[in-house]
Amino acid sequence: MWLALTAVAVADKPIAIGTADVLKPAPVVVLSFPAAVFDHIKGPTAIFYFSPTCPHCQDVMPTVNALVGETAHEWLGMASSRATRLEIERFKTEYKPEFQILHDDLNAAFATAVSARSTPAIYIVYPREKSAIRADDPPNAVALRDGYAPFSRGMEGLFYLRSNLGSPFSHFDRYQGPRVCGSCHQVEHKSWVITHHAASYRTLYARDQATDTACVGCHVTGIDAPGGFTLADHASPMRDVTCEACHGPGGPHNPSTTKPVDPKSSCESCHDADHSINFSVAKGLPHIDHFVAADMSDEALKARIIAIGNGEAERPLLAFPDGPTAGSQACKSCHKSEHKKWSASPHAKAMKRLTGDKAAAETCVRCHATPKGFGLDSKTEGFHTDESVGCESCHGGGGAHIAAPSKENIVGLGSSCPECVIEAVCTSCHTPQWDPQWDLKSRLEAIKH
Ligand code: HEC
Numbered sequence: 001m002w003l004a005l006t007a008v009a010v011a012d013k014p015i016a017i018g019t020a021d022v023l024k025p026a027p028v029v030v031l032s033f034p035a036a037v038f039d040h041i042k043g044p045t046a047i048f049y050f051s052p053t054c055p056h057c058q059d060v061m062p063t064v065n066a067l068v069g070e071t072a073h074e075w076l077g078m079a080s081s082r083a084t085r086l087e088i089e090r091f092k093t094e095y096k097p098e099f100q101i102l103h104d105d106l107n108a109a110f111a112t113a114v115s116a117r118s119t120p121a122i123y124i125v126y127p128r129e130k131s132a133i134r135a136d137d138p139p140n141a142v143a144l145r146d147g148y149a150p151f152s153r154g155m156e157g158l159f160y161l162r163s164n165l166g167s168p169f170s171h172f173d174r175y176q177g178p179r180v181c182g183s184c185h186q187v188e189h190k191s192w193v194i195t196h197h198a199a200s201y202r203t204l205y206a207r208d209q210a211t212d213t214a215c216v217g218c219h220v221t222g223i224d225a226p227g228g229f230t231l232a233d234h235a236s237p238m239r240d241v242t243c244e245a246c247h248g249p250g251g252p253h254n255p256s257t258t259k260p261v262d263p264k265s266s267c268e269s270c271h272d273a274d275h276s277i278n279f280s281v282a283k284g285l286p287h288i289d290h291f292v293a294a295d296m297s298d299e300a301l302k303a304r305i306i307a308i309g310n311g312e313a314e315r316p317l318l319a320f321p322d323g324p325t326a327g328s329q330a331c332k333s334c335h336k337s338e339h340k341k342w343s344a345s346p347h348a349k350a351m352k353r354l355t356g357d358k359a360a361a362e363t364c365v366r367c368h369a370t371p372k373g374f375g376l377d378s379k380t381e382g383f384h385t386d387e388s389v390g391c392e393s394c395h396g397g398g399g400a401h402i403a404a405p406s407k408e409n410i411v412g413l414g415s416s417c418p419e420c421v422i423e424a425v426c427t428s429c430h431t432p433q434w435d436p437q438w439d440l441k442s443r444l445e446a447i448k449h
C-alpha cells in the first residue's frame with residue numbers, strides 16, 4: 001500500500017513533493033572492492049566509513065550503534081587510511097562500536113572504490129547476485145545499493161525508511177526529526193526553517209538558559225520521550241519546535257495511532273497565557289504557513305535563514321488584541337502613580353529625538369510613538385505622536401479596559417514570563433540595530449512603575 005504513496009495536493013498546494021525520490025530504490029552501481037573488504041561482504045552490509053579523530057564521526061557513534069541489529073544489514077567499520085592504529089584503538093575504547101573495524105590501507109583502496117570524499121559516511125553494499133554477474137564484472141565485484149555521505153545525526157529515520165521501502169513508516173512510532181519529514185515534505189521544511197520555531201533552542205542557548213528545566217520543555221520537541229529531546233544535548237535533531245511538536249511523533253504516518261493529531265490543538269500547550277498572552281490559533285496560523293517558501297526567491301530565502309540563525313529576524317508581535325488605542329492621557333485618572341513615573345521616563349519624550357522631517361517619517365515614528373491601533377493599517381491610522389511611547393505601546397489597546405476596568409481586558413505583563421512575553425514587546429522596538437546593548441533585567445528595572 002505504501003508503494004502507492006505519492007505526493008498529493010491540498011487546496012492546490014503540492015505536499016510531500018520529495019516522496020517519489022525518497023522512495024525510489026537507488027540504481028545499483030557495481031564496484032571493485034579491495035580483497036580484504038570483499039571477503040566480509042556475505043550479505044547486505046552497511047559499512048561505516050569514519051576517521052577516529054573526526055568529531056562528527058564521534059558524535060554520530062551512538063546513533064550508528066543503535067542502528068546495529070535493527071535492520072537486515074551486517075555492519076562493518078572502515079577507518080580512513082590516515083588513521084593510526086593507536087587512534088583506532090582509542091576510538092574503540094571510547095565509543096565501543098558494535099561491529100568489527102577494518103583499516104583502509106595506505107592507498108585508500110576502499111575510499112577510492114566508493115569515491116568517498118568525507119567522513120562519516122555509510123555505504124550499503126550487497127554481494128553480486130549470481131544471476132546478475134557478467135563476464136566484464138571487475139574483480140571482487142560488489143553492488144553498491146545506497147549511500148549516506150555524509151551521514152549525521154537525524155538521518156537514522158531515513159536509514160530505516162530506505163532499508164524498508166516496502167513499509168517505509170514502520171519506524172514512525174517514535175520521533176523522527178525534521179530532516180526525515182523534510183526529505184519528502186521539502187517545501188514545508190523550507191518554510192519551517194524560516195520560522196522562529198526552527199530557532200527556539202538557539203533563543204535559550206544564546207542566553208545560557210538551554211539547560212534550565214523551567215524553560216526547555218516548550219523550546220524543544222518531545223523532551224524525555226522515546227526519540228525526543230534529552231536535556232543538554234545541544235546538537236540533538238529534536239531541539240527546536242519541530243514538525244512533530246505539532247504533528248505528534250511520526251506525524252499522521254505513525255503506525256500505532258488510529259487518529260492523527262490535529263496540529264491546531266497543539267499550539268496552546270506551549271502558547272499558554274503566561275508565555276504567549278493573547279495568543280490564538282487564528283492569529284498564529286498565518287505565521288506558520290507551510291508554503292511561504294515556495295514563492296520566495298533563493299536570495300530572500302537565504303537572507304531570512306541567516307537572520308533567523310543570528311536571532312535578528314523580525315518577529316510578529318502576537319501579544320496585542322486588534323483594535324484602536326486611547327492614548328496615555330486616558331489612563332491617568334485611575335493610574336496616577338504609573339502615569340507620573342512614565343511621564344518622567346525617556347519613553348514619554350522619545351519623539352523629541354526625531355528632528356526635522358524625521359518627526360513625520362513612519363520609518364522613525366513607528367518606534368518613537370504609540371500606534372493609533374493594533375492590527376489595523378498603521379498608514380491610515382497613524383500614531384499618537386504627542387505622547388511618544390505611551391502606556392499602550394507596552395500594554396496594548398485600552399479602550400475596552402477604560403470602559404470596564406478589569407485585568408482581563410488589558411495586557412498586564414506582571415505575571416507573564418518576562419523572557420517569552422515582555423521581551424518580545426520590548427524588542428519589537430529595542431532591536432539589535434537601535435539597542436545593541438539590550439539587556440532585559442536592567443532595562444525592566446529602569447522602567448519600573
Ligand atoms: C516517505 C515520504 C514521507 C515522509 C518521510 C513523511 N511524509 Fe508526511 N506525507 C507523505 C505523503 C506522500 C503524504 C500525502 C499522502 C498521505 O496522506 O498519505 C503525506 C501527508 C502528510 C500530512 C497530511 C496528512 C493529511 O491527511 O492531511 C502530514 C501532516 C504529514 N504528512 C506530516 C509528516 C511528518 C510530521 C513527517 C515526519 C515525522 C512526515 N510527514 C514524513 C510523505 C511523507
Ligand code: HEC
Pocket residue numbers: 194195196197199200201203204217218219220221241245246263264266267268269270271281283284285287288315316318
Ligand atoms: C512545543 C511548543 C510549541 C508549540 C506546540 C507551538 N509553539 Fe509556537 N512558539 C513556541 C516557541 C518556544 C516560540 C518562540 C520561538 C523563539 O523565538 O525562540 C514560538 C513562536 C511562535 C510564533 C512567533 C514566531 C514566528 O516565527 O512567527 C508563532 C506565530 C507561533 N509560535 C505560532 C504557533 C502555532 C500557530 C502553533 C500551533 C499550530 C504553535 N506555535 C505551536 C513554542 C511552540
Ligand code: HEC
Pocket residue numbers: 203204209212214215216217218219269270271272275276277279315318319417419420421423424425427
Ligand atoms: C509553557 C511553554 C514555555 C516555557 C516554559 C518557556 N517558554 Fe519561552 N516561549 C514560549 C512561547 C510560546 C514563545 C513565543 C511567544 C509569542 O511569540 O507569543 C516563547 C518565546 C520566548 C522568547 C522570545 C521572545 C522574543 O524576543 O520574542 C524567549 C527569549 C524565551 N521564550 C525564553 C524563555 C526562557 C528563558 C524560559 C524559561 C525561564 C522560557 N522561555 C520558558 C513558550 C515557553
Ligand code: HEC
Pocket residue numbers: 010015016178181182185188189190192197241242243244245246247263264285288290
Ligand atoms: C507550530 C506547529 C507546526 C509545525 C512546527 C509544523 N506544522 Fe505542519 N501543520 C500545522 C498545522 C496547524 C497544519 C494545518 C494547517 C491548516 O489547516 O491550515 C499543518 C499542516 C501540515 C500538512 C498538511 C498540508 C496543509 O498545509 O494542510 C503537512 C504535510 C505538514 N503540516 C507537514 C509538516 C512538516 C513536514 C513540518 C516540519 C518541517 C511541519 N508540518 C511543521 C502545524 C505545524
Ligand code: HEC
Pocket residue numbers: 326327328330331332333334335391392395397398399401402405406407410411412413414
Ligand atoms: C476607570 C479607571 C481606569 C482607567 C481609565 C484605566 N485603568 Fe487600568 N486598571 C484599573 C483597575 C481598577 C485595575 C485593576 C483591576 C483588577 O485588579 O482587577 C487596572 C489594572 C490595570 C493593569 C494591570 C493588569 C494586571 O494584569 O495586573 C494595567 C496594565 C492597566 N490597568 C493599564 C491601563 C492602561 C494602559 C490604561 C489606559 C489605556 C488604563 N489602565 C486605564 C482601572 C483603570
Ligand code: HEC
Pocket residue numbers: 353354358363364365366367368428429430431434435436
Ligand atoms: C525598530 C525601532 C526603531 C526605529 C525604526 C527607530 N528607532 Fe530611534 N530608537 C529606538 C530605540 C529602542 C532607541 C533607544 C536606544 C537606547 O537608548 O538604548 C532609539 C533611540 C534613538 C535616538 C537616541 C539615541 C541614539 O541612538 O542617538 C535617536 C536620535 C533616534 N532613535 C532617532 C531615530 C531616527 C531618526 C529614526 C528613523 C531613521 C529612528 N530613530 C528609528 C528604536 C527605533
Ligand code: HEC
Pocket residue numbers: 328331332335338339340342347389390391392393394395412413414422444447448449
Ligand atoms: C515600556 C513599556 C511600558 C510602558 C510604556 C508602560 N508600562 Fe506599565 N508595565 C510594563 C511592564 C513590563 C509591567 C510589568 C512588570 C513590572 O511590574 O515592572 C507593567 C506593569 C504595569 C501595571 C501593573 C503594576 C503592578 O504593580 O502590577 C500597571 C497598572 C501599569 N503597568 C500601567 C501603566 C500605565 C498606566 C502606563 C502609562 C502611563 C504604563 N503602564 C506604561 C511596561 C510598560
Ligand code: HEC
Pocket residue numbers: 346347349350351353366367368369370389393394422425426427428429430435442443444446447
Ligand atoms: C514602541 C517602541 C518601544 C517599546 C515597545 C519599548 N521601548 Fe523602550 N524605548 C523606545 C525608544 C524610542 C527609546 C528612546 C527614548 C529616548 O531616549 O528618547 C526607548 C528607551 C528606553 C529606555 C531608556 C534608554 C536606555 O536604553 O536605557 C529603557 C530603559 C527602555 N526603553 C526599556 C524598555 C523596556 C523594558 C521595554 C519593554 C517592557 C520597552 N522599552 C519597550 C521604544 C520602545
